[in-house]
Amino acid sequence: MTFDPKRTIAELKELRSLTADDNGAQRVAWTDTWLNARNWFESKLAELPVEHHYDAAGNGWATLRGESEKALIIGSHLDSVPNGGWLDGALGVLTGLEILRRFAAEYNGRPPVTVRVVDWADEEGARFGRSLLGSSAFAGTDSIAVDRGRTDKEGIRLEAALRRCGVDIDRFPESQAEQKNAAAYLELHIEQGPVLERLGLPLAVVMGTKGVERHSITFSGQEAHSGSTPMGDRRDALAPLAKLALEIYSIAGKHKDAVCTIGSVKTFPGIVTAVVGRCEATLDQRDLNAEALAQMYREAKEASEDFAEQHGCSVEWSRIWNIEPVPFHPQLRQFCDEAIFEIAGNGIKLPSGPLHDAAEVSRVGIPTVMMFVQSLYGISHNKIEDTKEDHLEMAIRAMDVLARKAAKWISEQPR
Amino acid sequence: MTFDPKRTIAELKELRSLTADDNGAQRVAWTDTWLNARNWFESKLAELPVEHHYDAAGNGWATLRGESEKALIIGSHLDSVPNGGWLDGALGVLTGLEILRRFAAEYNGRPPVTVRVVDWADEEGARFGRSLLGSSAFAGTDSIAVDRGRTDKEGIRLEAALRRCGVDIDRFPESQAEQKNAAAYLELHIEQGPVLERLGLPLAVVMGTKGVERHSITFSGQEAHSGSTPMGDRRDALAPLAKLALEIYSIAGKHKDAVCTIGSVKTFPGIVTAVVGRCEATLDQRDLNAEALAQMYREAKEASEDFAEQHGCSVEWSRIWNIEPVPFHPQLRQFCDEAIFEIAGNGIKLPSGPLHDAAEVSRVGIPTVMMFVQSLYGISHNKIEDTKEDHLEMAIRAMDVLARKAAKWISEQPR
Numbered sequence: 001m002t003f004d005p006k007r008t009i010a011e012l013k014e015l016r017s018l019t020a021d022d023n024g025a026q027r028v029a030w031t032d033t034w035l036n037a038r039n040w041f042e043s044k045l046a047e048l049p050v051e052h053h054y055d056a057a058g059n060g061w062a063t064l065r066g067e068s069e070k071a072l073i074i075g076s077h078l079d080s081v082p083n084g085g086w087l088d089g090a091l092g093v094l095t096g097l098e099i100l101r102r103f104a105a106e107y108n109g110r111p112p113v114t115v116r117v118v119d120w121a122d123e124e125g126a127r128f129g130r131s132l133l134g135s136s137a138f139a140g141t142d143s144i145a146v147d148r149g150r151t152d153k154e155g156i157r158l159e160a161a162l163r164r165c166g167v168d169i170d171r172f173p174e175s176q177a178e179q180k181n182a183a184a185y186l187e188l189h190i191e192q193g194p195v196l197e198r199l200g201l202p203l204a205v206v207m208g209t210k211g212v213e214r215h216s217i218t219f220s221g222q223e224a225h226s227g228s229t230p231m232g233d234r235r236d237a238l239a240p241l242a243k244l245a246l247e248i249y250s251i252a253g254k255h256k257d258a259v260c261t262i263g264s265v266k267t268f269p270g271i272v273t274a275v276v277g278r279c280e281a282t283l284d285q286r287d288l289n290a291e292a293l294a295q296m297y298r299e300a301k302e303a304s305e306d307f308a309e310q311h312g313c314s315v316e317w318s319r320i321w322n323i324e325p326v327p328f329h330p331q332l333r334q335f336c337d338e339a340i341f342e343i344a345g346n347g348i349k350l351p352s353g354p355l356h357d358a359a360e361v362s363r364v365g366i367p368t369v370m371m372f373v374q375s376l377y378g379i380s381h382n383k384i385e386d387t388k389e390d391h392l393e394m395a396i397r398a399m400d401v402l403a404r405k406a407a408k409w410i411s412e413q414p415r
Numbered sequence: 416m417t418f419d420p421k422r423t424i425a426e427l428k429e430l431r432s433l434t435a436d437d438n439g440a441q442r443v444a445w446t447d448t449w450l451n452a453r454n455w456f457e458s459k460l461a462e463l464p465v466e467h468h469y470d471a472a473g474n475g476w477a478t479l480r481g482e483s484e485k486a487l488i489i490g491s492h493l494d495s496v497p498n499g500g501w502l503d504g505a506l507g508v509l510t511g512l513e514i515l516r517r518f519a520a521e522y523n524g525r526p527p528v529t530v531r532v533v534d535w536a537d538e539e540g541a542r543f544g545r546s547l548l549g550s551s552a553f554a555g556t557d558s559i560a561v562d563r564g565r566t567d568k569e570g571i572r573l574e575a576a577l578r579r580c581g582v583d584i585d586r587f588p589e590s591q592a593e594q595k596n597a598a599a600y601l602e603l604h605i606e607q608g609p610v611l612e613r614l615g616l617p618l619a620v621v622m623g624t625k626g627v628e629r630h631s632i633t634f635s636g637q638e639a640h641s642g643s644t645p646m647g648d649r650r651d652a653l654a655p656l657a658k659l660a661l662e663i664y665s666i667a668g669k670h671k672d673a674v675c676t677i678g679s680v681k682t683f684p685g686i687v688t689a690v691v692g693r694c695e696a697t698l699d700q701r702d703l704n705a706e707a708l709a710q711m712y713r714e715a716k717e718a719s720e721d722f723a724e725q726h727g728c729s730v731e732w733s734r735i736w737n738i739e740p741v742p743f744h745p746q747l748r749q750f751c752d753e754a755i756f757e758i759a760g761n762g763i764k765l766p767s768g769p770l771h772d773a774a775e776v777s778r779v780g781i782p783t784v785m786m787f788v789q790s791l792y793g794i795s796h797n798k799i800e801d802t803k804e805d806h807l808e809m810a811i812r813a814m815d816v817l818a819r820k821a822a823k824w825i826s827e828q829p830r
Contacts, residue, residue: 243657
């Protein structure tokens with residue numbers, strides 16, 4: 001089979017027609033629609049001289065054995081959020097498939113290094129709130145004890161939903177066996193942001209995934225009657241939150257590419273006739289530089305304490321989750337940059353704000369890099385998620401160039 | 416019976432023991448507990464030479480016929496919010512009862528003017544969201560068409576709940592007949608704010624009830640991924656709301672006693688990983704001066720539009736409700752001031768931020784005034800709502816002095 005990026009685009013559309021409805025893609029992990037997507041993907045592999053299996057965490061592995069056991073891995077995830085788009089995740093997996101076909105054809109089924117395509121299980125965490133589920137099991141950073149008790153909106157337990165798909169949460173650690181011989185990991189993904197579109201560029205080298213500090217912040221003041229409480233007597237818990245919601249723009253503004261987001265605000269009692277007595281908010285801070293991230297967290301915390309004091313309130317922070325920045329492998333970033341230049345001319349280097357399975361792979365020490373392709377309108381996780389088809393073609397070609405370079409690099413490494 | 420404010424306090428405690436649980440008063444209108452409170456109140460009237468009936472809107476009227484048909488009315492409401500306090504409403508009704516006893520005893524059952532005590536139905540609107548229900552029917556400002564369709568949390572219709580209590584919503588207008596011969600209306604209420612406590616004063620003349628402009632405000636920006644959307648590319652709908660939440664302090668600060676409150680903020684999608692695409696808030700603005708109120712509304716609206724534009728958002732305002740300021744009667748305010756001076760020495764003059772049944776009565780043109788007694792901690796609508804007992808006694812005594820003055824004033828009016 002000759003390498004054909006247009007086939008990948010056609011397959012992406014085929015997958016969409018199988019797994020989307022009027023509201024978008026419905027490939028939510030551990031649902032029938034997702035299982036259908038995986039079966040469809042397996043059927044595509046049937047024509048190839050590859051072995052396929054699911055590991056103990058439900059990650060799907062297609063392996064084309066090479067002269068060397070050292071493996072080049074290309075992957076992403078077939079699962080989507082509810083009402084999602086046609087590209088997020090699926091693009092990376094189906095690009096991997098096309099590159100696998102090319103290696104198989106070019107080397108008559110036996111390339112110099114082993115080439116694997118991975119479809120990570122439940123990257124989105126859309127149903128149970130735990131993202132990167134499969135890749136974290138692979139990386140040994142799983143959180144089985146916590147995850148076991150998770151339930152979906154209907155009260156179905158994560159553990160039960162996985163068992164229905166043949167996955168036993170207690171056996172998650174066994175999926176670490178897939179790390180064996182992994183020599184490089186490549187992932188193509190849509191940017192999910194507006195930067196490439198604004199710059200008029202199709203492709204970017206991803207420098208790494210940003211570290212994240214994610215906190216819940218609660219300001220406590222005094223609920224009071226909106227009609228009878230003079231402005232000067234108020235301990236309005238909304239006021240310090242309002243100051244913080246503006247201050248995060250200054251805090252992030254000190255660092256290139258840093259972001260801070262207050263995504264959720266809840267007011268209590270939350271009625272028109274009462275001064276807010278308690279205000280709960282979430283703050284998500286991200287940067288590729290660990291020191292900058294730590295500084296942003298410190299500054300936001302100190303600012304919130306000052307603002308609370310100014311309004312006679314108290315403030316409490318509680319960490320929801322955090323992850324260190326994960327810079328990708330210098331040599332692979334270099335190859336990625338060369339591949340983009342070869343196919344598209346100019347490219348840029350961007351950190352990834354969203355997390356990706358690549359971060360989990362990289363954390364284990366497996367050389368990793370990602371490539372971004374432009375997203376239209378900067379929108380993802382939505383049925384209007386889209387990318388121009390010529391940009392998709394360029395991305396698939398550039399990934400193939402990157403895969404060649406990576407395979408050569410692996411084959412030249414000492415045994 | 417000799418006039419005895421301590422009896423009133425004892426009766427307030429008796430009512431509390433009958434109608435409160437561990438979470439506070441549960442005299443929510445149209446419930447059995449409220450009906451029990453009303454039956455208990457009727458039993459107190461049985462010893463007196465009064466006629467008692469419920470009007471077409473469920474307001475309870477106890478009437479002591481005097482030499483003149485012209486009536487001095489004293490009242491408030493027995494209903495409470497869920498988990499409410501022991502004084503809000505009940506204090507005014509039971510003070511009316513004690514003054515009724517005093518008139519009956521002093522004039523041997525036949526005072527110079529008719530004296531009535533009214534227990535307004537459903538002042539709080541706690542169950543169906545429509546406050547001042549009974550007094551607005553009395554005033555002819557009811558909103559039957561809208562109210563008919565209201566339902567409580569269990570889906571029970573307002574109309575059905577009233578019918579169960581013997582009230583037919585279509586007959587509301589008949590309660591306007593109670594306006595006949597009404598010559599003055601007096602209401603004692605707890606302040607529900609912190610001003611008297613801060614000044615160390617027990618009592619205040621209420622100058623009137625503030626006008627209210629109540630709006631729902633929606634800022635619309637663009638939902639976006641918190642990790643991949645640079646700060647400069649965001650159309651964060653929370654940012655203009657944050658600016659408005661601070662700006663209202665400046666807007667209200669230009670007018671003595673004016674208040675502006677953002678009591679509810681809702682963020683959409685409201686998740687930690689997304690920039691806020693839509694932010695819905697409520698704004699409640701109050702002042703005793705109609706021009707100042709109009710200016711505050713205009714300034715908040717203009718500010719919101721500026722703030723929205725600064726962040727690439729749009730904003731829409733939708734009026735939830737409004738009411739004009741209701742200044743009380745100058746002569747009765749004067750009597751109230753004198754009565755407070757006689758009993759407590761210094762008093763002050765305050766507008767009422769919260770609405771009261773007195774506002775509905777005053778709107779019809781019936782001379783009206785209210786008196787406030789200090790609230791501890793400025794808290795009401797809560798089981799910790801409280802007032803010092805010596806302040807309660809002073810309030811009941813001052814109301815009696817005010818009632819004497821008002822009755823004399825009425826009896827001296829030309830027929």
